[in-house]
Amino acid sequence: MKSNPPRLPLKFLRWFCREDYLEEFEGDLIEMFEELHEQSPAKARLKFTWDVLRHVRWKFIKSISTKLPVNKGAMFRHHLLLTYRNARRHKSSFIINLIGLSTGLAAALLIYLWVYDEVSIDQFHGKQDRLYQVMRNISSQPGELTSSEYNSDLLAPALREEVPEIEYVVPVDFEDCGGILTVDNNNVQATGAIAGKDFFKVFSFPLIRGDRDQVLKGTNSIVISEQLALLFFGSVEDAINKPILFDQEDYEGLYNVSGVFSTTGYKSSEQFDFLITYDLFLARRNPEYINWGSNSMHVYLTLQEGTELARFNDKIKGFVRERFQVDNEPQGADWVGRLFLRPYSRKYLYSHYENGVQAGGRIDYIRLFSIIALLILLIACINFMNLSTAQASRKLKQVGIKKVIGANRRTLIYQHVGEALILTFLASCLAIILVYLLIPGFNSMTDKQLGLTLEGNFIFGVLIITLFTGLLSGSYPAFYLSRFKPMEILKGKFSSSIGELWTRKGLVVFQFCISILLIVSVSVMYQQIDFVQSENLGYKKDNVIVFDRQQKLYDNLEVFLAEVNNLPGVESSSVIEDQVTDISGNTGVYSVQGHTSNEIPPRMYEAVVGYDFIETLSIEMSDGRSFSRQFSDESSKIILNEMAVEVLGITDPVGTVIRWKRQDKEVIGVTKNFHGQSLYEEIKPMAILHAPDETTKILVRIQSGTERATISELQDVYNSYYPGLPFEFQFLDDEYRALYVSEQRIAMLFRYFAGIAIIISCLGLFGLASFSAERRLKEIGIRKILGSTNFGIVSLLSRDFFLMIIMANAITLPVSYLLSRKWLNNFAYSIDLTWWYFIGAGLSALLIGLLTVGLQTYKAAYVNPVKCLRDE
Amino acid sequence: MLNHSLGEFQELVLLIVATLKDEAYGVSILKNLEKETGKKFNISAIHMALKRMEEKGFVESTFGGITNEREGRRKKYYVITSLGRSVLDQQYEIRTKLYHKIPNTSIN
Numbered sequence: 002m003k004s005n006p007p008r009l010p011l012k013f014l015r016w017f018c019r020e021d022y023l024e025e026f027e028g029d030l031i032e033m034f035e036e037l038h039e040q041s042p043a044k045a046r047l048k049f050t051w052d053v054l055r056h057v058r059w060k061f062i063k064s065i066s067t068k069l070p071v072n073k074g075a076m077f078r079h080h081l082l083l084t085y086r087n088a089r090r091h092k093s094s095f096i097i098n099l100i101g102l103s104t105g106l107a108a109a110l111l112i113y114l115w116v117y118d119e120v121s122i123d124q125f126h127g128k129q130d131r132l133y134q135v136m137r138n139i140s141s142q143p144g145e146l147t148s149s150e151y152n153s154d155l156l157a158p159a160l161r162e163e164v165p166e167i168e169y170v171v172p173v174d175f176e177d178c179g180g181i182l183t184v185d186n187n188n189v190q191a192t193g194a195i196a197g198k199d200f201f202k203v204f205s206f207p208l209i210r211g212d213r214d215q216v217l218k219g220t221n222s223i224v225i226s227e228q229l230a231l232l233f234f235g236s237v238e239d240a241i242n243k244p245i246l247f248d249q250e251d252y253e254g255l256y257n258v259s260g261v262f263s264t265t266g267y268k269s270s271e272q273f274d275f276l277i278t279y280d281l282f283l284a285r286r287n288p289e290y291i292n293w294g295s296n297s298m299h300v301y302l303t304l305q306e307g308t309e310l311a312r313f314n315d316k317i318k319g320f321v322r323e324r325f326q327v328d329n330e331p332q333g334a335d336w337v338g339r340l341f342l343r344p345y346s347r348k349y350l351y352s353h354y355e356n357g358v359q360a361g362g363r364i365d366y367i368r369l370f371s372i373i374a375l376l377i378l379l380i381a382c383i384n385f386m387n388l389s390t391a392q393a394s395r396k397l398k399q400v401g402i403k404k405v406i407g408a409n410r411r412t413l414i415y416q417h418v419g420e421a422l423i424l425t426f427l428a429s430c431l432a433i434i435l436v437y438l439l440i441p442g443f444n445s446m447t448d449k450q451l452g453l454t455l456e457g458n459f460i461f462g463v464l465i466i467t468l469f470t471g472l473l474s475g476s477y478p479a480f481y482l483s484r485f486k487p488m489e490i491l492k493g494k495f496s497s498s499i500g501e502l503w504t505r506k507g508l509v510v511f512q513f514c515i516s517i518l519l520i521v522s523v524s525v526m527y528q529q530i531d532f533v534q535s536e537n538l539g540y541k542k543d544n545v546i547v548f549d550r551q552q553k554l555y556d557n558l559e560v561f562l563a564e565v566n567n568l569p570g571v572e573s574s575s576v577i578e579d580q581v582t583d584i585s586g587n588t589g590v591y592s593v594q595g596h597t598s599n600e601i602p603p604r605m606y607e608a609v610v611g612y613d614f615i616e617t618l619s620i621e622m623s624d625g626r627s628f629s630r631q632f633s634d635e636s637s638k639i640i641l642n643e644m645a646v647e648v649l650g651i652t653d654p655v656g657t658v659i660r661w662k663r664q665d666k667e668v669i670g671v672t673k674n675f676h677g678q679s680l681y682e683e684i685k686p687m688a689i690l691h692a693p694d695e696t697t698k699i700l701v702r703i704q705s706g707t708e709r710a711t712i713s714e715l716q717d718v719y720n721s722y723y724p725g726l727p728f729e730f731q732f733l734d735d736e737y738r739a740l741y742v743s744e745q746r747i748a749m750l751f752r753y754f755a756g757i758a759i760i761i762s763c764l765g766l767f768g769l770a771s772f773s774a775e776r777r778l779k780e781i782g783i784r785k786i787l788g789s790t791n792f793g794i795v796s797l798l799s800r801d802f803f804l805m806i807i808m809a810n811a812i813t814l815p816v817s818y819l820l821s822r823k824w825l826n827n828f829a830y831s832i833d834l835t836w837w838y839f840i841g842a843g844l845s846a847l848l849i850g851l852l853t854v855g856l857q858t859y860k861a862a863y864v865n866p867v868k869c870l871r872d873e
Numbered sequence: 874m875l876n877h878s879l880g881e882f883q884e885l886v887l888l889i890v891a892t893l894k895d896e897a898y899g900v901s902i903l904k905n906l907e908k909e910t911g912k913k914f915n916i917s918a919i920h921m922a923l924k925r926m927e928e929k930g931f932v933e934s935t936f937g938g939i940t941n942e943r944e945g946r947r948k949k950y951y952v953i954t955s956l957g958r959s960v961l962d963q964q965y966e967i968r969t970k971l972y973h974k975i976p977n978t979s980i981n
Binding site: 022024025026027028029030031032033035052055056058060061 | 898899900903915916917918920921924936942943944946947948949
């Protein structure tokens with residue numbers, strides 16, 4: 002009877018025992034086993050196992066250091082040589098791999114640079130981990146929370162007084178403070194911010210002149226940027242204590258430069274050229290507004306070290322609510338809201354809140370593009386894997402011989418991974434050159450100032466990406482090739498198994514899935530953006546220019562507008578408080594006089610405008626009239642949109658008196674609904690109020706065709722108020738387009754990345770097709786002799802690839818439908834998804850794929866059968 | 874100088890290797906040792922002793938030819954070296970010398 006020793010202990014022995022002792026030990030154990038087996042098989046097994054276990058001794062264990070000495074340098078040179086020879090012998094696949102990997106790497110590197118820049122914004126503040134912004138959750142509608150950055154004027158001082166856990170707290174207004182700075186007839190339009198005195202203690206903006214404690218005190222101080230100092234005074238030193246004239250509605254006056262800060266060496270989401278003081282803000286503010294119900298300021302603070310955030314949030318939750326006196330508004334207490342802290346370092350990337358809960362923001366784009374970078378790299382790696390495994394037969398003899406000579410699996414794996422790494426390294430050199438060439442274009446697309454500097458982080462990024470790509474693309478072929486048994490290879494018994502074929506096909510399908518997904522995304526995005534641009538907004542956005550109403554235009558508005566209206570190319574002009582494309586600054590509670598229902602009166606958005614607003618924007622009226630200079634006392638009148646009429650539930654709107662903030666207003670007209678916000682939002686009930694004094698922007702409708710001449714005439718009128726200052730304006734349609742700038746950017750980037758993904762996938766397909774055509778050359782020859790047509794051969798060779806792309810379509814189209822649906826749900830108004838977006842994308846992928854394969858196979862099909870059958 | 878110490882168990886194994894002459898390999902050493910001493914040993918202990926003594930230069934080893942026994946694994950034969958032999962001699966000398974020095978005070 003043949004007796005085999007138990008397998009598991011034997012395996013174990015082979016695993017741990019050093020090679021030079023193994024045969025002797027194994028032999029002795031087996032001999033003893035066989036002898037005992039004659040008497041008692043069970044006992045023999047037991048004893049064998051026991052004996053194996055007893056051999057686990059330090060001296061007998063394999064160690065890494067007792068390996069045969071390997072000349073590392075020589076091996077490396079050998080790998081290099083082999084890589085070089087392989088590249089020379091198989092030029093086409095080498096070039097395909099190189100192009101594929103380098104484009105993939107370049108795309109990934111660009112995305113890496115972008116992501117790195119994004120995540121490093123606002124990360125330079127020294128007190129980073131204790132720096133927070135005070136936010137407020139307001140319930141604007143029942144059951145719905147809105148998170149606001151704005152807080153009361155009184156909040157910062159009160160927090161400073163009453164909450165000991167706070168180290169410093171500072172009120173800041175980064176907006177609403179731009180204007181013209183003047184020194185000796187030198188005018189500069191600059192953006193400014195209002196900041197409390199501890200600004201430079203809370204934030205780490207570098208103050209290069211002036212005392213941190215003093216620069217933002219008093220009503221007379223201004224802190225300017227280095228650039229402004231150089232521009233006005235020639236040097237930073239000379240700027241201190243010099244006067245600057247500031248021309249702006251609220252803060253007009255002469256200020257003394259108390260400090261200078263630097264704007265270089267850090268990345269901040271907030272950009273400002275100068276700072277004026279909070280004391281000034283309070284001094285100039287209408288005292289009526291300084292109350293707990295105001296919301297004018299961002300409030301930032303640093304906590305004392307060791308303060309627990311959750312407990313602190315709990316403590317200040319009701320801080321404002323307790324102090325707020327419920328005055329004229331019944332829901333007042335609700336919209337005062339509850340306070341909470343948001344880490345300042347998260348402000349830029351995690352800005353979006355939904356119903357009071359953090360829900361993404363820019364981080365979504367970072368994630369999206371990181372995933373795309375990964376997918377593109379993966380596609381490039383798959384090309385390499387597929388080509389190397391498909392061409393394994395070329396390398397088999399080499400592997401066989403090496404194994405016979407004594408290479409173990411590990412050396413072979415090292416060799417092939419090494420080959421992949423060398424290739425990836427070459428590709429990354431090419432990729433860096435590509436990135437260098439592409440970066441200006443990429444910067445203008447993403448509105449960034451990325452540079453290709455050889456800093457630590459960039460080199461680190463390149464190294465990580467290169468290593469990752471090399472290891473990923475080298476690993477599968479390495480394990481695949483090193484697995485073959487030398488005997489079978491050398492006897493020529495090699496055949497690829499079904500499983501390998503499926504892996505290869507699966508990888509191709511995967512590549513095309515990603516490509517199709519990207520094509521669908523691009524087409525859906527472009528359709529939606531197109532829809533958004535061409536959608537009838539309810540007003541005409543063409544030929545309208547918008548510019549800021551500066552101080553002198555406040556004092557002389559009517560005169561200025563009369564002068565503007567007299568210009569031959571001007572059709573109409575008006576003023577508005579908000580941006581036309583985003584009327585969301587003010588809301589108020591309205592009720593119809595006489596209605597005494599128990600219902601909560603609706604909250605409506607307010608557009609605060611001057612005369613001729615409806616005419617200037619060409620908004621259609623459905624009833625009544627617009628504000629006109631022919632009537633006096635227009636400020637007691639109101640115009641509603643149809644949505645507002647519906648919400649208020651009035652049947653005969655014109656003439657109805659509506660109550661708003663203790664005032665009665667008579668409805669004089671109703672407009673058709675128009676989009677006062679981006680198409681992300683539904684059309685809201687809107688009240689149009691007449692209060693020219695509160696407006697901040699001037700709108701001018703220009704006759705089409707006369708834009709250039711009219712604008713230069715407008716400039717002359719403007720310069721009669723502000724000599725020498727450039728006339729800065731924007732077209733309304735540009736302003737509208739700017740609402741979707743991030744979508745447009747992403748669509749554009751998507752288009753390029755989709756292109757890259759398709760190109761790389763097709764390169765791989767091209768390589769595979771040419772290889773399979775080459776392998777089947779004899780078969781093609783025989784088929785042709787037997788009467789097969791060229792078309793027959795092309796279809797024979799293309800059929801597999803055709804099926805693969807069809808399969809990729811079948812997998813991806815439903816997925817892409819769901820993803821598109823999800824994206825479009827962000828918009829209140831969106832395109833309908835029709836089948837041809839998907840079929841179109843699928844067909845185009847199929848077409849591109851077949852074209853690639855067809856070219857190769859056509860070449861193969863046209864071969865002269867004599868040529869390929871002659872030598873055997 | 875190399876380590877010339879020889880433990881008790883190693884000495885026994887070395888003696889067996891010497892007596893078996895050309896037929897000393899793992900299993901035969903184990904069997905003879907058990908027969909001579911009447912005790913049970915584990916094969917791994919024999920292997921350990923052999924490898925230690927090989928390092929010290931007391932024994933030398935060579936592979937035998939491939940046979941049908943042991944599923945084709947070759948036997949490893951051990952022979953005693955002259956150094957091994959002289960160490961054995963020394964041990965023996967010391968022991969007998971000491972043995973003879975035992976005072977003859979036995980209870981008859």
